[in-house]
Amino acid sequence: MTNTTDSAQLPELREQAQQTVDRFVRRFDESYRLLAYHAALPLVLTPELVNYLRNEFLRGEKVPWVAEVDLLLSDLCSPVGYELYAMDTHVRGYLLEEMAKNPRFGKRRMAEVARVLINYVSYLGRLNPGVRQEELEAQRWAAMVYLGDEKCKEVVREIANKLLEISSGNSGENRSESEIRAELARLIRITEELSPQLQEEPSLLEYARLMERILRTPAAVNPSELLPTYLVDDVELNFPTRVLRELLQRKVLFSQETVTQVEGYPPLQTFDFEVATIEFDTETTQTEINPQFDLNPFQFKVATIELKQTGWLRRKTKLIINYHQQEALSFTEELDNEIQLEMVAIPGGSFMMGSPENELERRNSESPQHRVTIKPFFMGKYSVTQAQWQAVAFLPQVNRELNSDPSYFKGADRPVESVSWYDAVEFCSRLSIKTGQPYRLPSEAEWEYACRAGTTTPFHFGETITTKLANYNGNYTYGKGFKGEYRQETTPVGSFGVANEFGLYDMHGNVWEWCGDEWHDNYEGAPIDGSVWGENNENDHHSRLLRGGSCCEYPGFCRSVFRGNYIPSDRDLNTLGFRLVCGVAWTL
Missing domain, CATH: 3.90.1580.10 (paralog of FGE (formylglycine-generating enzyme))
Known part of the structure; x- marks a missing residue:
């Protein structure tokens, strides 16, 4: 779930997720739904982890071993790396919601899966110290939110501290701007994935969603939105100098009527600049048109x-x-x-x-290759x-x-x-x-x-x-x-x-x-x-x-x-x- 999803779309997205799951189950067997329930809890799946979950929880449910492969290669999941898979956000949310309501499993089974997952993550960390700690950390957080309020608050506290370290530059690591952006994006993505379980922490969710907007579409952010401080479990989160600098670099103007001084930063100045306009005509219609499209x-x-x-x-x-x-x-x-x-x-x-001479199944009608210059258009x-x-x-x-x-x-x-x-x-x-x-x-x-x-x-x-x-x-x-x-x-x-x-x-x-x-x-x-x-x-x-x-x-x-x-x-x-x-x- 991302902040770009309008609340009015949620019922439609849930229905689409349900249809995707139902189609997957109809294609194979009803027992596949049980495996999907259990595989929805981790943030990232591997063939070994899916096998581990099936053997640990579904031995008596007649779920065939081939269901593990069918699940990872289905429309429910997408590859995110070599032998790494992530379940679609809305499908994952739907499955977790249904599992919580299921009388056979409910929140009790979800907590059991969470505890096993934490042990599994700890085992992987000891077995292979080379495993990226960020991946293990995300898996641990995803499991902890199902183990009660105290564990959930612990997750919130850790995420908030991570955000503070990265955004303030106090992480002790010499990171480039692109690495900082990537890490912020990772933490925000995890927060959004866990947002159904973090509803009691609105400040963290609001901060994460605003930070995502800054990273994705900084020009759409109103400077006044950067003023508040977000208090998350005694951790004060605000927006650092690097964020304001990027907004200015992208020509987002701070109006002195709205914001004249942001605490801790130099006074904001106005400046003049020229706007470049890209135009092209319509040769096919011989008509000059200059619509004001809302792009x-x-x-x-x-x-x-x-x-x-x-x-x-x-x-x-x-x-x-x-x-x-x-x-x-x-x-x-x-x-x-x-x-x-x-x-x-x-x-x-x-x-x-046209096609190069070495392209497979090339036809003579696709030759000779020639350079063509195209004007901008809408399609x-x-x-x-x-x-x-x-x-x-x-x-x-x-x-x-x-x-x-x-x-x-x-x-x-x-x-x-x-x-x-x-x-x-x-x-x-x-x-x-x-x-x-x-x-x-x-x-x-x-x-x-x-x-x-x-x-x-x-x-x-x-x-x-x-x-x-x-x-x-x-x-x-x-x-x-x-x-x-x-x-x-x-x-x-x-x-x-x-x-x-x-x-x-x-x-x-x-x-x-x-x-x-x-x-x-x-x-x-x-x-x-x-x-x-x-x-x-x-x-x-x-x-x-x-x-x-x-x-x-x-x-x-x-x-x-x-x-x-x-x-x-x-x-x-x-x-x-x-x-x-x-x-x-x-x-x-």
């Missing part, structure tokens, strides 16, 4: 795939998914009272379009959904009628499909008239640039792809990857919970996405400015570009560079969808 930062998870050689003589390959957090800017377009469209700000830049965070399609389909017609429910695989949050190129263009026209902004299909160059998001590998994940991160035909593999699930249908947008570095979801697989360009056999004579290649005439019948692959395609078809095409008037494929671009002048 807001959002956080998301990015996944990269690592192939590691293991086993005797390194003959086996292990696929490891690494995750990290990223941040981008977006604005929201209201389509009606309940349906919204999220558009992500894509920065301008240049890249090599849909997701493919257009069926709910969004329906909202726009009921708007006044521009050139052609639209079927309000064309999709074969039904679901409001699934991508709309079975739509022709002409249908997608009509959608853009109606939306542009409603909003006053130039919505359109992306150029092929914009699409590839946005999909790559700075990467040069076949997928923005890396050298291969997995059905744990994308929806495609998992009966086939790419490179050194492995077979996976073949769902044979679309999935709701954003289902895999990971985006690329720009903050765009589902760029590989799920549905093909129409681009504005006409089909050309290769890149000979292609524009190098990111513009649409072709006349873009709705009256011709030239094949139009498709990108991204689909839920039914080979993984090689889902590569960032793969080029598909189809007749613009046909809508008989249930894998044809699209993603929007908004090309306007915008400022930061």
Whole structure:
């Protein structure tokens, strides 16, 4: 649970967590739920620890040993290091809440698990002194909060003292700024994970959540919020000079009307400065537009795939998914009272379009590689959904009628499909008239640039792809990857919970996405400015570009560079969808 979660979202997040757990149990056996309960208490899981918990508490419950592997590789957990796994925050919270209410286990069993976990952590520390003490410390705290008020207060006291040492620079260690930030972030993350058990310590939670905002989005912090001192079990926590310095470096102005002096710091001064504005025009619409978009930062998870050689003589390959957090800017377009469209700000830049000669499954249509320069634009965070399609389909017609429910695989949050190129263009026209902004299909160059998001590998994940991160035909593999699930249908947008570095979801697989360009056999004579290649005439019948692959395609078809095409008037494929671009002048 993080401070970015609005309280109004909590019931929805709890329901999603419940559905994730129920889906996991239905896939295997009800006994798996018992293992999930017990595995929810530690903050970090290892195969050895899950095995230890099963043998210690579930010997008579007929939980098979393979459940340990199934749990760690399921949607309930994510890899956070080599043979280290963390359970999703909301799933973990749901499981602990349910275990506490379970008449067979309840808080008594949770306390038993906690005591065993503390002994286990102590044993690991003696057995292997090289184990990172921070990991053992976090595990011990996670267990102690279930052993009564006194132990819980001890945890609060230790966390508060750690925060004080790090933020004040009195830890006795010569840490760099980045190391200090990393340690603060670690302590804050642990505090948030344990927040359901620390509700009796609101000062610590408030301090941690404000410190997280400072680390993530310092420009959004009001200086007046830094004035109070937070008293946590006789430990006074405030915000050190280094925090104020970073705020100033990021051009957060302290208004003298609001704050004239912060105790212990030099008087605050005002200063003049220039603001840089980034603008770009809309060549495709020949219209000068300067909207005042309300750009807001959002956080998301990015996944990269690592192939590691293991086993005797390194003959086996292990696929490891690494995750990290990223941040981008977006604005929201209201389509009606309940349906919204999220558009992500894509920065301008240049890249090599097409595939290198050594890329696996390369096609001649992906050559020659050529450098393209792209202006900034906005792109849909997701493919257009069926709910969004329906909202726009009921708007006044521009050139052609639209079927309000064309999709074969039904679901409001699934991508709309079975739509022709002409249908997608009509959608853009109606939306542009409603909003006053130039919505359109992306150029092929914009699409590839946005999909790559700075990467040069076949997928923005890396050298291969997995059905744990994308929806495609998992009966086939790419490179050194492995077979996976073949769902044979679309999935709701954003289902895999990971985006690329720009903050765009589902760029590989799920549905093909129409681009504005006409089909050309290769890149000979292609524009190098990111513009649409072709006349873009709705009256011709030239094949139009498709990108991204689909839920039914080979993984090689889902590569960032793969080029598909189809007749613009046909809508008989249930894998044809699209993603929007908004090309306007915008400022930061």
